Amino acid sequence: MRTPEFPPTVADVVTELERRYPPAWAQEWDRVGLVLGDPNAPVRRVLCVVDAVPETVAEAIEARADLIVAHHPLFLRGVSSVAPTTYKGRIVHQLIKADVALYVAHTNADVAEPGVSDALAARFGLTGLLPLAPPAVGAPAHGAGRGIGRIGKLPEPMTLAELTRHAAAVLPATAWGVRAAGDPRRTVRTLAVSGGSGDGFLAAATTAGVDAYLTADLRHHPTSEHLATGGPALLDAAHWATERPWLDDLAVVLRETTGVETLVSDLETDPWTVHAAPPAADDKEPDCEG
Numbered sequence: 262m263r264t265p266e267f268p269p270t271v272a273d274v275v276t277e278l279e280r281r282y283p284p285a286w287a288q289e290w291d292r293v294g295l296v297l298g299d300p301n302a303p304v305r306r307v308l309c310v311v312d313a314v315p316e317t318v319a320e321a322i323e324a325r326a327d328l329i330v331a332h333h334p335l336f337l338r339g340v341s342s343v344a345p346t347t348y349k350g351r352i353v354h355q356l357i358k359a360d361v362a363l364y365v366a367h368t369n370a371d372v373a374e375p376g377v378s379d380a381l382a383a384r385f386g387l388t389g390l391l392p393l394a395p396p397a398v399g400a401p402a403h404g405a406g407r408g409i410g411r412i413g414k415l416p417e418p419m420t421l422a423e424l425t426r427h428a429a430a431v432l433p434a435t436a437w438g439v440r441a442a443g444d445p446r447r448t449v450r451t452l453a454v455s456g457g458s459g460d461g462f463l464a465a466a467t468t469a470g471v472d473a474y475l476t477a478d479l480r481h482h483p484t485s486e487h488l489a490t491g492g493p494a495l496l497d498a499a500h501w502a503t504e505r506p507w508l509d510d511l512a513v514v515l516r517e518t519t520g521v522e523t524l525v526s527d528l529e530t531d532p533w534t535v536h537a538a539p540p541a542a543d544d545k546e547p548d549c550e551g
């Protein structure tokens with residue numbers, strides 16, 4: 262642990278992050294690690310975010326953070342320019358000008374134990390946690406408890422309709438809210454959760470034999486087919502809301518291992534900003550309700 266006079270460097274913080282979330286555990290297509298910033302620069306304050314976007318970059322600069330730790334990669338594919346005339350180039354310029362480093366822990370934080378979906382599972386009080394999709398034997402991330410998503414038991418059984426309302430209450434609030442697919446009266450005792458876009462794990466949720474599976478970014482056809490073939494009920498939450506809970510754990514890891522001051526961004530970076538439900542049948546004359 263360093264003192265305020267001798268703060269850790271970016272390299273020191275990266276070392277601790279990679280002890281918990283080894284880059285080798287990331288999926289092959291993923292791009293994790295230090296995106297920009299001088300490894301020798303001192304770090305006193307870190308902002309934890311899901312997305313490094315102009316709004317959270319402004320938040321970091323305003324808070325005088327020295328480092329942003331983000332969940333989503335800024336660059337996933339090759340680029341030939343970081344000119345400030347481009348969306349991402351502008352972010353790069355702002356960060357470098359303000360001397361703010363940027364680090365990404367993505368699928369390596371998803372598979373870690375505890376990882377992104379443990380924080381999500383904790384919001385539901387799930388017990389007896391097991392990974393939804395464990396890494397293959399021989400894969401770098403293979404190990405006890407590790408894998409994408411978690412399955413566990415709810416403290417009390419509830420119907421799908423109740424669970425959907427419960428999910429909207431325990432997850433960070435978003436305009437998107439939570440929607441569910443399946444019989445609203447279905448009893449849910451066991452739940453699978455996966456932070457982020459989890460429709461690649463629909464088959465794993467079926468194999469796991471859970472009553473319901475909560476993730477984000479679910480689509481019409483895979484959802485319909487999944488339900489038609491007897492899969493668990495599905496809950497579709499906002500992507501940001503499923504990953505935001507992990508930031509609190511990340512902040513604890515950073516504080517405990519490096520002594521830095523941590524801030525967690527609550528700026529909702531989910532792109533959906535408006536949600537409308539059709540008026541209920543008994544709700545057609547709102548003016549009469551006073």
Ligand SMILES: [Zn+2]
Binds near residue numbers: 456504
């Ligand atoms: Zn994500």
